[in-house]
Amino acid sequence: MIVFGSVYVQLDGAARVHVLLNWLSSAGAFLATLFLIPRFAPRFERSGLCGRDLNKVSGKAGGTTNREQPLVPEALGLVAAAVYLCALCLFHLFRGPEATPFYNAALASVTFMILLGFADDVLDLRWRDKMILPCIATLPLLAAYAGSTTVIVPQPVRVWLSRVLGQLAIWVRADRVEALKRMPLVVPRLVDLGWFYKLYMLLLAVFCSNAINIHAGINGLEVGQALVIGCAVALHNAAHLRGWFPLPVADPERLRANHLFSLDLIAPFLATSAALFVHNWYPSAVFVGDTYCYFAGMCLAMAAILGHYSETLLLFFIPQVFNFLYSLPQLLGIIECPRHRLPRLNPKTRKLEGVPSHMNLLNLVLLIWGPMTERQLCIVLMALQAFFCALGYGLRMLVLHKVAWFS
Ligand code: UD1
């Protein structure tokens, strides 16, 4: 049954303690990551896990004496990811057994993904493998998904769909035009997508991890974008738990449990990412590696899938969706795709300039707004991310409020 009217999900004492414990373990995870990264970085470098900081000349950004770019330890996302797993396990000790299957699925998927990301950093996988491996890592998550596979079709879409399907039926069965006109097709309000919904979730996880990985190449951007999206996800959970935008819901208790669980997963992610960001911010002391990109994509997808709001997550990925679509000709090999699609550094101005043949958002922003320093570009891209998250979410709330009252 759908309950209309304002629903305010009140957090009881136990839930407040739960959130507090989650924040405490996340604060511990932040400090541990912050402390451990500089300790592990030299070991990574000694093992050959390092890369050239391609947007620099000489040891300092923009210098001109030594044209060799500095070597930076790579794949330090592994430390953040390992601390995240520890924090999640420790926090689970305090949680009741009711969420155990979901915890296990989340742990299995994220661990699988970290392993694959690290394999990518060490083995430098081909694009084909990068697509296939996240599919495998998502399987435990899909197996544990026990939520609804039903979607609500809004009234305007229902009208439009029944018209399109009606025309299609007339086109296929031209001999029965009169009969089809007398019995117009009615699209139901609730449609169960069944296995297609699970397929959609699988594609979502593959998309999230790869989308973060290809929106990269300047200091701080990989973690920066994930942090902004993670904050949007956490705010979305808070909005439902605190009843900021009251909406009709069928089962407020379930909604509360879903968003609390999603917050459990995202808070330690934000904490470990923030600590990594401190070391990855311009000029980067460490690179995050593909390990972090896959880990971040999986965490965000996981929080949304197990929180039962995977459609909303896509709204927070608008810049990544654009970047992916704009990159498609190069990803598909229709246009030649170089190994790195970075901007060009002008050593005189010490600014990055857009390269038209490198078809990604990074270069497009530089081509539209003009040259910027690496630090400025990262700030602009993070601000754009925040703007589109807010815009997407605002539009969602507008549509949902309209659908709630007119469907
Ligand atoms: C993706 C992008 C590629 C981009 C690269 C940068 C696609 C199809 N691929 O490839 O265009 O150049 O990410 O991460 O869009 N690096 C820097 N500064 C940074 C971060 C990375 O110079 O702030 C360089 C370093 O040399 C580092 C390397 O990028 O070693 C890491 O590249 P990697 O993550 O392996 O590239 P891909 O993810 O395959």
Ligand code: MG
């Ligand atoms: Mg990468």
